[in-house]
Amino acid sequence: MLASVASMALIALLVYKVFDQAGESISHFGLGFVGSSVWNPVTRRFGAASFIYGTAVSSLIALLIAGPMSVAIALFLTELAPMRVRRPVATLVELLAAIPSVVLGLWGIIVMAPFLNGTLEPALRSALGWIPLFSGSASPFGLLPAILVLTIMTVPIVAAVTREVFQTVPTELKESALALGSTRWEMVRMVILPYAKSGIVGASILGLGRALGEAIAVTQVIGDETGIHASLFAPADTLASRVASTYQGATSTLEISSLAYLSAILLVFALIANAIARLIVRRTTVRMRPAGPGPGPGPAVTVAEGKA
């Protein structure tokens, strides 16, 4: 149908137009753009390295925190929680995903940043200051608040997908493990986790894709500063947040084009992450359950739970 063709064309146009806008910058800086950490509108020297570093560090660490936590939440929701609690808690976790990022960013600036600056960062530094990540002086803006905000944003997504994957684990397998005398955790470790492994990986990469591309909340808390610092407390910047924070301040066409170049790099990262994640998730869910998982609203808990 025409509508489908139009949406396919839209994607192609989107990719083309972003690269087209980046054209001036691409021909000006070439691939050296990726390796340079300078961003100076006055001397018209632009480079992406410090933003790539910020993006990579913030979203990877956020994922390191969010991944295990989401798996734990999903386990709680599919195996541990009393039946009456499962639906409401699952809904609440999904509502967390619906909070607009700008509101989380606002909360990050006004509530979380002072707490980090005054309490958490000094504590981390005195306890773990010998690790470069936790050295340097505390500041309300920086990578750490960005990581925490991204964690809050990715947990619900990863948890929701992981929960759906866990629900596809056949009850017979779980019951067999329990009947053989394993404790519930052993059942989880030896049956559920191996069975759902690729699904968990897919869900995590999906979360990574979201974290990579988040612009607003990160801009609000990260401090918008060029340069690569070892410390998590220091202000930094990511690809997306640099684009967002410079939106009205761009002075030359070359700078605007460089912003588009940043977007193009980001687009490539995000597309790769999403494509991999979707392929993995689709393969596992298709293999396990012909009817795909619901879009936003979680499917009713239809899996017959023999053992609660």
Place this chain on the structure above:
Amino acid sequence: MSVGGAGGGSGGGGSASAPSRAARATHPLLAPNPGLRRRKLVNGAMEGTATLAALIAVAVLALVILSVLVKGISAINLDFFVKGPAPFGQSGGGIANSIVGTALLVAMASVLAVPIGILVGIHTSEFARPSVAASIRFALDILNGVPTIVTGIFVFGLLVVGHVQSGYAGAFALAIIMLPIVARSAHEVLSLVPSSLREASLALGVRRWRTVLTIVVPTAASGLVTGALLGVARVAGETAPLLFTSSIASNLVSTDPSQALASIPVSIFTLSEEASPAAHAQAWAAALLLIFLVVVLNVIARTLFGRSRARLGATR
């Protein structure tokens, strides 16, 4: 992660006699098991961790919503809804221009994205060959994964460069974000419609397109509305695509979409970057309004979805 099959293996010895839970403790094969205590401890620790993680997630949600509620509610008054931002240096004022702007932007985006999205959903679930449908759905997922700031840059290059920022450009950017959400959920809902209904209609000699139009779509109608509402809820809170397309707006209430329109998320963003407590108070109030809007839309969508799901499940 692969270590420690020993515990599970030794427990397996007792399964032949299938002991009841009470008998298992005293069963000779299991009772002297030295690892059991440790295994139970590990089990307890892991269950505790998982429960804790869920509690933390709910607590964070509560924390965010409570701080928005507490800080926002004090700044909400009638002026907040009916007045534009106060001139520089004065107190008071409201975000009427943003409320109107968001309503317009989201409405225009919906007009664009909902029909196309539903058509795409109908195409992938009713007409396209499975392989084609799969690749279209994959493309939609990819589109859904495009960072919204990149969508903003795209529309900026397409519609704003050489012109001015406009409500149309903003709405177009929002529509791009909405499209995959609407299309995907339309597909999911339509594929829930029992094929017996389709076959009954086709067997009566009704043409394919009429079957879709008069049987399949009405059956799934509330589910289709769900998808649209979820799309609206999502884009109502989007800031990033509007920064480049519709952010330099006037402080007056404006309904002219050929000019940049103010919007609630962009207002929160700019207010939060200011240093004054008064601006922050307004930002909190706007955030409260936005969260209220988004949560209400989500709850309505979920209720509708649950209802249509139950109905379709019953007919199957």
